[in-house]
Amino acid sequence: MPKDPPNPAQPTRPVHGGIKEAELRELGLRLEDCLDFSASVSPLGPPEGVADAIAAVDLTAYPDPHCLALTEVIAEHHSGEGLSAANVIVGNGSTEIIHLLTRAWIGSPPAGCARSALLLTPTYGEYDGAVRISGGEVTTLTATRCSEGFSWDAAAVAAAIADQRPALTFVCNPNNPTGVLMAQEQLAAIADAAADAGGLLVVDEAYINLSERREDADVIALAARHGSIIALRSMTKDYALTALRLGYAVASAPVIARLAALQPDWSVNGLAQAAGLVAIADDAYLERAREAVAASRDCVVDRLTALGIRCYPTEANFVLAQVGDAGRLRDALARRGLFVRDCTSFGLPDCIRIGLRPVEDCERLADAIADLWSEEPQR
Numbered sequence: 219m220p221k222d223p224p225n226p227a228q229p230t231r232p233v234h235g236g237i238k239e240a241e242l243r244e245l246g247l248r249l250e251d252c253l254d255f256s257a258s259v260s261p262l263g264p265p266e267g268v269a270d271a272i273a274a275v276d277l278t279a280y281p282d283p284h285c286l287a288l289t290e291v292i293a294e295h296h297s298g299e300g301l302s303a304a305n306v307i308v309g310n311g312s313t314e315i316i317h318l319l320t321r322a323w324i325g326s327p328p329a330g331c332a333r334s335a336l337l338l339t340p341t342y343g344e345y346d347g348a349v350r351i352s353g354g355e356v357t358t359l360t361a362t363r364c365s366e367g368f369s370w371d372a373a374a375v376a377a378a379i380a381d382q383r384p385a386l387t388f389v390c391n392p393n394n395p396t397g398v399l400m401a402q403e404q405l406a407a408i409a410d411a412a413a414d415a416g417g418l419l420v421v422d423e424a425y426i427n428l429s430e431r432r433e434d435a436d437v438i439a440l441a442a443r444h445g446s447i448i449a450l451r452s453m454t455k456d457y458a459l460t461a462l463r464l465g466y467a468v469a470s471a472p473v474i475a476r477l478a479a480l481q482p483d484w485s486v487n488g489l490a491q492a493a494g495l496v497a498i499a500d501d502a503y504l505e506r507a508r509e510a511v512a513a514s515r516d517c518v519v520d521r522l523t524a525l526g527i528r529c530y531p532t533e534a535n536f537v538l539a540q541v542g543d544a545g546r547l548r549d550a551l552a553r554r555g556l557f558v559r560d561c562t563s564f565g566l567p568d569c570i571r572i573g574l575r576p577v578e579d580c581e582r583l584a585d586a587i588a589d590l591w592s593e594e595p596q597r
């Protein structure tokens with residue numbers, strides 16, 4: 219298991235998707251002419267009513283530092299899972315909560331725990347970045363890769379926790395970028411191992427609401443009761459509030475109180491809070507989003523498979539495709555205004571990740587890949 223020494227003075231910043239202005243300038247492109255498949259958010263765009271809610275926000279008023287109304291509505295939304303407002307914290311994206319977690323748990327590890335975090339890789343880069351900024355050590359358990367996809371053995375994860383006693387263990391579920399979903403029983407076993415070691419299991423569910431199998435993996439009820447598990451949700455992803463950023467976490471009241479004590483006031487702006495209230499009230503939205511994701515996934519998988527490109531099975535709103543030289547394909551597509559995620563930074567230089575947009579956009583991307591393939595098949 220590789221161990222890297224922490225270097226808080228020179229932490230490496232994680233690589234993320236999204237289109238950067240500097241690259242647009244270099245390529246002579248305008249944002250409005252591009253399609254972004256590199257950030258995976260709901261293909262439907264924000265729910266109806268969000269734009270009006272934002273327009274109605276008083277821009278001269280500070281936002282509520284406690285996000286009280288939204289916290290209560292989120293607790294109500296999960297009331298079937300036994301939540302109250304004391305079990306919820308809202309953040310400026312779930313990423314803010316990841317950083318609060320590492321400041322708290324890596325900054326002051328629980329008694330008997332190491333100043334370290336265990337990551338199940340390949341995975342979202344922000345965990346590594348946040349742990350290092352907090353002065354912690356990162357250890358990794360890398361998934362086994364075969365033609366059917368990627369998998370971790372929950373028993374091996376539990377054994378690594380017992381051995382290393384990390385303050386934090388991160389499981390991204392479904393995982394970015396592999397799309398693998400770990401079942402609830404496996405998560406519960408890992409949470410038990412974390413509890414025995416005195417650490418905290420972080421289950422990042424940024425993509426779970428857009429997964430057809432989400433019920434197999436639900437840990438919200440566990441997180442509210444079990445002091446050693448916290449679930450993260452991303453309303454940025456669920457409701458395409460990408461420019462606003464909004465996320466929340468569910469955990470036992472003491473865990474939430476510890477995070478709240480570290481959160482800067484007003485970190486969640488008033489526009490995001492107003493948008494979140496409207497979004498979560500739209501009961502039909504997520505079901506429609508899941509239908510749209512399924513249609514786009516079928517389109518991408520069918521079109522790429524027909525070109526001889528392997529698409530790994532996915533339970534999320536993105537597809538991991540094995541394309542040969544990922545950087546080269548990504549750059550060739552970018553020159554056409556189509557941005558996919560090169561997975562080299564995840565340790566997968568032969569893969570791209572395609573965030574699922576509406577079917578017509580996916581057809582356009584598939585046409586471009588087919589065109590490039592006809593010029594020079596990669597493999």
Ligand SMILES: Cc1ncc(COP(=O)(O)O)c(C=O)c1O
Pocket residue numbers: 310311312313314342390394422424451452453454455463464465
């Ligand atoms: C697994 C995972 N968690 C969290 C985030 C960040 O989401 P947010 O906008 O809620 O901070 C991302 C973004 O790519 C992600 O992939």
